[in-house]
Amino acid sequence: xxxxxxxxxxxxxxxxxxxxxxxxxxxxxxxxxxxxxxxxxxxxxxxxxxxxxxxxxxxxxxxxxxxxxxxxxxxxxxxxxxxxxxxxxxxxxxxxxxxxxxxxxxxxxxxxxxxxxxxxxxxxxxxxxxxxxxxxxxxxxxxxxxxxxxxxxxxxxxxxxxxxxxxxxxxxxxxxxxxxxxxxxxxxxxxxxxxxxxxxxxxxxxxxxxxxxxxxxxxxxxxxxxxxxxxxxxxxxxxxxxxxxxxxxxxxxxxxxxx
Numbered sequence: 001x002x003x004x005x006x007x008x009x010x011x012x013x014x015x016x017x018x019x020x021x022x023x024x025x026x027x028x029x030x031x032x033x034x035x036x037x038x039x040x041x042x043x044x045x046x047x048x049x050x051x052x053x054x055x056x057x058x059x060x061x062x063x064x065x066x067x068x069x070x071x072x073x074x075x076x077x078x079x080x081x082x083x084x085x086x087x088x089x090x091x092x093x094x095x096x097x098x099x100x101x102x103x104x105x106x107x108x109x110x111x112x113x114x115x116x117x118x119x120x121x122x123x124x125x126x127x128x129x130x131x132x133x134x135x136x137x138x139x140x141x142x143x144x145x146x147x148x149x150x151x152x153x154x155x156x157x158x159x160x161x162x163x164x165x166x167x168x169x170x171x172x173x174x175x176x177x178x179x180x181x182x183x184x185x186x187x188x189x190x191x192x193x194x195x196x197x198x199x200x201x202x203x204x205x206x207x208x209x210x211x212x213x214x215x216x217x218x219x220x221x222x223x224x225x226x227x228x229x230x231x232x233x234x235x236x237x238x239x240x241x242x243x244x245x246x247x248x249x250x251x252x253x254x255x256x257x258x259x
Contacts, residue, residue, distance in 0.1 A: 006068055006091070010070065019071070071083050080243065092126040092203070104117055133246060135209075135210050144233060146257075150227040158238050159237040
């Protein structure tokens, strides 16, 4: 995983045989020597996977440093998770050069993923920001509907399920109810956990739920959510691609509704 910022070196065009570069030992040795940071981050199909974080984009014929998000529809979930981990680790190292307690320089810890300050004996670990993501549904069968929203950060025309960060002192369920109400004016019930997914943009852990509509008229807050509405499952707008937790939660809500 050759990383520069939140970009990963990947093939162009998209239909190329090798999505990630296959390098000989000489090329790997050169990149390894000049990388700003390097570490083993896991295993894929029995093969060790390494992160190389570079200060400048690597030039390699047929490859470009492209946003991590573009790998979502190109690789399987295990490989995307490793690419996400690579970007998260690189982000942690780049943003933790100095001690937040005394201001002195930090050094890498070799036996775990952390950085350490020799001056004040303070050890820092990567930040993980917990957040909820929820598919709100109502009805059953052909008339069942799902609540989808167009957020300020979404591409034009894209609608997705609701999400938000957990605040200090909140449970996941309290966060979910608060976020849904604040963003759309809707109250929910029957909250059920479905799945989780690391979301490296840049360091979130998405915890996914379904919830049933209880009360309220849909009223977008105009801040995080620009538009929101109920959609039947056979007439959905443009939604996130397969592999995203949002897409999987939409499918989970569809199953809940017996569609």
